[in-house]
């Protein structure tokens with residue numbers, strides 16, 4: 227079977243159920259270079275919008291996937307290896323996808339380019355837009371998101387406010403917290419004020435759950451996240467296991483990833499699936515060979531089977 231170059235998953239996530247990711251820009255072109263980014267440092271930080279991947283290729287792959295694969299999918303999510311709104315034809319992609327499927331379309335974006343009227347219009351037909359807002363003060367915004375030169379926090383917040391005025395779909399705002407960076411009381415107060423003006427439908431609170439771009443970045447613990455949830459009120463929920471940019475399965479060394487994760491602790495197949503953002507049936511291609519090679523072993527505990535590093539691989 228011919229491979230898919232711009233699709234990954236479906237990936238299970240708490241926010242979007244089973245979502246098929248569609249990658250609109252090459253790794254890793256973004257308007258930001260976030261300190262917590264789990265897909266590495268930004269290789270090209272830019273505000274230039276281009277047709278990074280031909281629209282035709284994306285639509286052909288999506289159509290082929292939906293015909294060939296039997297996965298049930300809750301959302302098609304435009305995100306991936308960088309900032310999807312940098313794709314200058316994102317509107318044509320959304321329109322084209324709507325012609326071939328009734329599966330709802332989500333756009334996972336850092337929200338920066340919503341400061342441009344043309345981008346706000348481009349996303350108008352998406353069913354859900356999931357922008358991020360990690361800081362409001364200029365100092366913290368520069369520290370956590372490291373935006374392209376000449377881009378400001380005010381511009382980003384104003385873009386979100388303007389988008390809300392014209393967009394009839396759902397806006398689920400995500401805030402990712404890094405310890406000691408954007409979790410101060412003063413920043414939370416500014417965020418709350420901005421959110422009152424943006425009026426999202428939901429507020430999703432996240433923290434660092436995968437190795438960040440900068441090694442010094444640390445997550446908040448559960449108690450701190452709950453305290454923050456209380457600050458934001460009833461629209462807010464903690465969604466810490468969500469991956470903003472789950473990497474394409476095709477580009478990953480899944481066997482090595484499994485070994486790395488299991489070095490830390492034994493996990494069930496479902497834990498591995500959630501943690502790695504890979505469907506359980508996809509994991510079945512990798513677990514039996516690793517057992518045969520003696521690199522991992524299965525152990526029954528309670529009612530579950532756990533996988534752990536094989537005796538001969540322990541350090």
Ligand code: SF4
Pocket residue numbers: 256257258259260262263264265268307308309336470471
């Ligand atoms: S987390 Fe998203 S917005 Fe931030 S640098 Fe990575 S790809 Fe860009």
